[in-house]
Amino acid sequence: MTELTTLSARDLLGKLKTKEVSSEEVMRACLARIEAENPRVNAIVALRDADQLIQEARAQDQARETGDTPAGALQGLPLAIKDTANAAGLPGTLGSPILKDFIPKADDLHVARMRAAGIIVIGKTNVPEFGLGSHSVNPVYGASCNPYDTGRSIGGSSGGAAAALATGMQWLLDGSDMMGSLRNPAGWGNVYGFRPSYGLVPNDPGKELFLSPMATAGPMARCPDDLALLLDVQAGRDPGVPFSHGDGPFSGALNADLTGRRIGWLGDWGGAWPMEDGVLATCEAALKTFEDLGCTVEPLAAPFPAEDLWQSWIDLRSLAVAGSVGPLFDNPKYRPLIREDAVWEIERGRALSASEILRASSIRSAWYRAAAALFARYDALIAPTAQVWPFPVDWAHPKVIAGQAMDTYHRWMECVIPASLIGLPGLAVPAGFGAGGLPMGLQLIGPYRGDLGVLQLAQGYHLATDWPSRRPPPRAGG
Numbered sequence: 001m002t003e004l005t006t007l008s009a010r011d012l013l014g015k016l017k018t019k020e021v022s023s024e025e026v027m028r029a030c031l032a033r034i035e036a037e038n039p040r041v042n043a044i045v046a047l048r049d050a051d052q053l054i055q056e057a058r059a060q061d062q063a064r065e066t067g068d069t070p071a072g073a074l075q076g077l078p079l080a081i082k083d084t085a086n087a088a089g090l091p092g093t094l095g096s097p098i099l100k101d102f103i104p105k106a107d108d109l110h111v112a113r114m115r116a117a118g119i120i121v122i123g124k125t126n127v128p129e130f131g132l133g134s135h136s137v138n139p140v141y142g143a144s145c146n147p148y149d150t151g152r153s154i155g156g157s158s159g160g161a162a163a164a165l166a167t168g169m170q171w172l173l174d175g176s177d178m179m180g181s182l183r184n185p186a187g188w189g190n191v192y193g194f195r196p197s198y199g200l201v202p203n204d205p206g207k208e209l210f211l212s213p214m215a216t217a218g219p220m221a222r223c224p225d226d227l228a229l230l231l232d233v234q235a236g237r238d239p240g241v242p243f244s245h246g247d248g249p250f251s252g253a254l255n256a257d258l259t260g261r262r263i264g265w266l267g268d269w270g271g272a273w274p275m276e277d278g279v280l281a282t283c284e285a286a287l288k289t290f291e292d293l294g295c296t297v298e299p300l301a302a303p304f305p306a307e308d309l310w311q312s313w314i315d316l317r318s319l320a321v322a323g324s325v326g327p328l329f330d331n332p333k334y335r336p337l338i339r340e341d342a343v344w345e346i347e348r349g350r351a352l353s354a355s356e357i358l359r360a361s362s363i364r365s366a367w368y369r370a371a372a373a374l375f376a377r378y379d380a381l382i383a384p385t386a387q388v389w390p391f392p393v394d395w396a397h398p399k400v401i402a403g404q405a406m407d408t409y410h411r412w413m414e415c416v417i418p419a420s421l422i423g424l425p426g427l428a429v430p431a432g433f434g435a436g437g438l439p440m441g442l443q444l445i446g447p448y449r450g451d452l453g454v455l456q457l458a459q460g461y462h463l464a465t466d467w468p469s470r471r472p473p474p475r476a477g478g
Contacts (some may be wrong), residue, residue, distance in 0.1 A: 004021065004026060004029040004059060005029055005033045006166040006168060007268060008171070008221075008222065008223055008226055009074075009077065009169070009171035009172045009221065009226040009229055009230075010053055010225055010226060010229055011169055012026065012077070013073075013075070013076070013077060013229075014074045015075065015175075016075065016077075016102050017071065017075075017276065018220075019292070019446045020066070022057075023057040023058070023060040023061045023064070023075075023076035023120070024049055024054060024057040024058050024061055026057065026076060026077070026078065027053055027054055027056075027057035027078050027120065028054065028121070028417075029272035030078040030170070031053065031054075031078075031122075032052050032165070032171065033169045034047065034279050035172075036166040036167045036475075037147075037168070037169050038164075038167075038169060038209065040147075041144060041145045041146075041147050041154070041160075041163040042141065042142055042143060042163075043125060043126060043144050043154075043161070043162075043163035043164040043167070043188075044080050044122075044123050044124070044125060044126070044127050044146060044160065044162040044164055044169060044170075045083065045123060045124050045141040045160065046083070046090055046092070046093075046123045046124040046127070046141075046142075047080075047123035047294060048121075048122055048165055053078070053122055053203065054121065054211035055170045056120050056127070057075045057076070057078075057120060060075065060076050060120070061076075061120070061449075063236065063374050063464075064076075067166050068210045068321075071118065072116060072117035072118030072230065072345075073117045073118070073232065073233055074114065074117040074118045074119045074229075074230075074233060075118030076118060077118070077119050077120070077122070077124045077171060077172075077314060078118040078119070078120050078170070079114065079120070079121060079122065079162075079170065079171075079172070079173065080109055080121070080123045080124055080125045080173065081114075081121060081123075081124055081125040081174060081175075081265050082124065082125050082127060082157075082158055082159075082160070082161055082173070082174055082175055082176060082358075083095060083125060083126060083127045083133040083141075083160070083369050084127050084130075084256055085108045085111055085174065085176065085217065085336070085409075086104035086106065086107060086108045086111065086174055086204075087104065087107055087111050087112070087124070087201065088104055088105055088106050088107050088119055088231050088355065089103060089104075089105075090103070090121065090123065090124060090411070091102075091103060091361045092104045093124075093131065093138075093140045093141075093453070094127065094130050094131060095126070095127050095128055095129040095130065095131070095138025095139070095140055095141065096129050096130060096138070096140065096328075096337070097139050097140055098138075098328055098334045098336070098337050098338070100140050105410060108204040108217075108289075109116060109202055109204045109241075110174060110201055110204075110217045110234045111174070111200075112237075113190065113233055113234055113471075114174065114230075114233055114234065115382070117233045117420075118375045119364055121159070122124060124160075125158070125160030125161040125173060125420065126138070126141050126142075126160030126163055127155050127156060127159065127160060128155045128159070129339045129342065130320070130321075130324075130325055130339070130342050131176070131178070131181065131334060132157070132339070132341055132342055132345070132396075132409075133156060133157070133341060133408075133409055133410055133459075134153075134155045134156045134157065134159075134179070134180060134181065134184045134185070134386075134413050135153045135156050135157075135159070135391075135396070136153070136154060136155065136157065136159025136160055136185070137153075137393070142462070143190075143393050144156075144159045144160045144163050145163065145191070146163070146189070146390045146438070147163055147166045147167050147189065147440055147473035147474070148166075148190070148390075148433075148437060148439060149390065149436075149437070149438060149472075150393070151392060151393055152339065152389075152390035152393055153390050153391050153392070153393050153395070154185055154188055154189055155180040155185035155187070155188040155386070155390070156181060156184070156185055157175075157176070157178075157185075157186040158175030158176065158177070158182050158186075158193065158220060159185045160174075160183050160187050160312075160376060161173040161174070161175050161185065161220050162185035162186055162188065162189030162191055162220065163185075163189060164192070164269055165189065165220060165221065165347065166189040166190055166191055166222075166468070166472075167193045168217060168241030168393045168472075168475060170198075170279065171221070171222075172220065172221040172222075172224065172226045172227075172229065172230050172447065173219070173220045173221070173230075174209060174217060174218075174219065174220070174221060174230070174402075174470030175193055175214065175217070175218055175219070175220045175232070176197035176215060176217045176218065176254065177193075177215065177218060177318075177420065177426075178214055178216075178238040178437060179217060179313075179317070179410060179413055179416055179417065179420055180386075180415075180417075180443075180476070181464035182194060182195045182218050182220060182426075182428065183195060183384050183385045183416055183426055183427075183428035183441065183443050184384065184386050184416060184428075184441075186220060186247055186428035186430075186441055187384070187385030187386055187428050187430070187431070187439065187441020187442070188385075188386065188390045188438070188439055188440075188441070188473060189439065190195040190429075190430045190433075190439040190467055190468055190473070191220060191221065191222050191430070191468055192220065192221050192222065192224055192226075192247070192427065192428060192429060192458065192462070192468075193218070193219075193220045193427070193428040194219050194220070194227045194229055194425070194426075194428070194454075194458075195216060195218050195419065195420070195425060195426040195427070195448075196216060196218050196233065196235065196451050197245075197423060197424065197425045197448050197449045197450070197451050198213050198214070198216055198243060198423025198424050198448075199213075199216075199243040199244045199245050199423070200218045200231075200235045200244075200245060200247055200248075200425075200449075200451060201216055201217075201218055201231070201234045201235050202215070202236075202237070202238040202244035203215070203216065203241060203399075205238065205240035205241050206385075208323060209242055209243075210242060211319070211320070211323070211434060212316065212319070212320035212323070213243060213423055214316065214317070214320065214420055214421065214423065214465060215320075217234060218231070218234070219231050221232060221446065222469075223250070223462055223466075224252060224254055224408055224455055224458040224459040224462050225428075225459065226255075227427075227455065227458070228251045228254055228455055230250075230282055230404060231248065231249055231250055231451075232248055232251050235247070235248050235250075236248070245387045245449065246366060247449055247451060247452070248335070248450060248452075249403045249469075250451070250455055253455075253456075254455050254458075254459035255456075256456040256458060256459075256460070257294070257461075258290070258293045258294050258456065258457060258460045259293075259295075259381040260293055260294060260295075260298045261294070261295045261296070261380070261453075261457065262295070262297070262298070262377065262378045262379050263287075263295050263296065263297045263378060263379065263380050263381070263382055263457075264295055264298055264299075264300040264305075264374065264377075264378040264380070264381045264382070264383075265284075265287060265297055265298065265299045265300060265382050266300055266367060266382065266383040266418075266455075267283075267299060267300075267383070268278060268280060268415075268417075269302045269383075269415070270301050270302030270306075271307050271413050272302060272306035272307075272414075273293040273304075273306070273415050274404040275387050275388075275390050275399040275401065275402060276387065276388040276389055276401055276402065277402075278322050278389070278435055279386070279387065279388070279434075279440055280384070281390065282431050282432055282433070282434050282440045283382075283384045283431050283440065283442055284463075285397065285431075285432065285433040286442055286448070287442075289461055289464050289465055290382075290427055290461065291342055292456070292464065293460050293461070293464060294455075295365045298378075298415070300374075300381070302369055303371075303374055304366075304367050304370050304371075306327075306423060307343035307416070308363050308366075308367075309363070309367060309417060309421060309432075310411075310414060310417070311363065312359075312360040312361075312364050312367070312409065312421060313357075313420070313421050315322060315352055315356060315357065315360035316357075316361070316364065316421070317345070318346075318348040318352065319352060319360075320344045320348045320349070321342065321345035321347065321349055321358060322346045322347075322349025322350050323349070325336035325338065325342050325345070325346055326346050326349075326350070327443070327456035329342075329343065329346050334388065341409045344409075349408065364421055364422060367418070367421060367422055368422040371418070371422060371424065371447075372373045372447070375446075375447035375450070379446070379450075379453055379457075380444050380445060380446050380447040380450075380453065380454060381418075381444075381446075382442050382443065382444055382445070383415050383416075383442070383443050383445065384415055384417070384431070384440065384441070384442065384443070385415075385428045385436060385441035385442065385443050386413065386415065386416075386440070386441070387401055387412050387413070387414065387415050387433055388401055388412055389436065389440065390438050390439075390440045396409065397409045397410070397412060398412040400425070405425065410423050411438045416443065417444065417445075418445065419470070422448070423448060423449060424445055424446065424447065424448055424475070425445070425446045425448075425449075425451045426443045426444070426445045426446075426448075427440050427444045427454045427455065427457075428441045428442070428443050428444075428453075429441060429443075429458050429461055429462065430442075430465070430468065431465060432465075432471075433471060441470075443459050444458060
């Protein structure tokens with residue numbers, strides 16, 4: 001059973017397809033691993049009844065025998081859904097006590113696509129309240145912990161997903177990323193998280209789709225090949241979603257000669273981003289792998305004013321949060337239950353003038369043009385996935401980095417916004433471990449709709465390093 005949980009998703013699905021293993025065996029292995037590992041990391045929440053899940057797995061085995069149901073790309077794979085996404089019949093709390101009893105009746109678009117591909121939905125993965133901030137703690141389910149040190153954060157908002165992957169409870173998972181929610185927890189979990197180009201994985205048609213083109217769903221896994229496997233299921237144009245596009249498929253196209261590819265190293269953005277000791281050194285050591293693969297890596301001066309990027313980001317983010325969480329805030333019954341950071345975002349977003357919103361979007365437009373010029377010279381840009389090592393799990397967030405005070409609850413994540421602000425693909429790969437034994441990651445950033453090139457860089461890097469296998473987290477009780 002344990003051996004099944006160490007396989008890649010692609011290898012496991014291959015064994016299911018050839019009937020070397022059954023869906024029931026896979027489900028039992030998954031549930032046994034959750035029983036062993038989840039108590040120490042609290043990654044998977046709202047877990048469904050085990051007997052019902054085993055019955056569903058048996059039904060898939062019977063359908064496979066009779067040929068009654070066409071096999072999907074993910075047929076028989078147990079998979080938990082991030083708790084910021086709607087999955088019909090499961091709690092959709094967003095980590096908020098206001099929504100603790102909410103059971104959506106329909107799937108979000110990317111969840112529906114995964115169900116159609118044959119997954120068995122087993123529960124949810126934990127998130128911060130309303131998905132805000134990169135620390136997966138909330139009043140409904142509590143905190144998710146880092147498998148490499150359970151006294152530390154795993155990040156967020158896809159923190160539960162990162163911890164579940166790192167501990168072998170899941171083979172691959174969905175996540176989402178507005179600020180750095182697929183990349184920061186992947187970096188802190190020694191796994192892979194891919195924020196695709198905006199529109200590649202369409203947002204749900206029932207949501208507002210024009211004003212805030214920043215958040216997107218995407219895949220997480222223990223290797224880039226599995227990222228591509230899930231991305232091919234999640235991605236594709238939807239006629240009801242503007243800016244959606246149908247690039248791909250990506251599976252089978254990841255292995256490539258990387259000789260001659262040019263990479264720009266952003267480092268600390270010319271000193272604008274304070275960094276905890278050891279973060280840059282660990283990331284710079286990891287860059288040598290790309291040089292060994294034939295890439296040219298060059299340090300870059302700050303390519304755009306950092307303060308302008310930050311001002312644009314916090315204004316557009318506050319505007320988006322005011323729109324999404326604001327209706328709950330307007331209900332006097334619910335207002336006292338909303339976390340302080342969300343209230344700050346709502347009030348700030350509602351106070352913005354039309355000229356301030358226009359200025360924020362104009363800065364975003366200028367950065368897009370500047371980035372396009374950079375990608376005329378470089379195939380990819382690289383930066384750390386976080387400015388600090390995983391912090392104590394009982395902190396709300398880091399308040400000081402390298403002697404510099406953080407003026408918001410998310411300023412310590414500033415390094416992820418260059419990709420998020422303009423919808424670029426950003427893929428987190430493990431960078432190794434610091435002196436304290438904690439993981440750090442690199443984010444590979446490509447041009448808009450340059451997702452394949454980013455995946456190819458990640459694949460070459462993974463084949464040369466395979467950090468998730470080289471440095472697994474301690475076993476439960478170990």
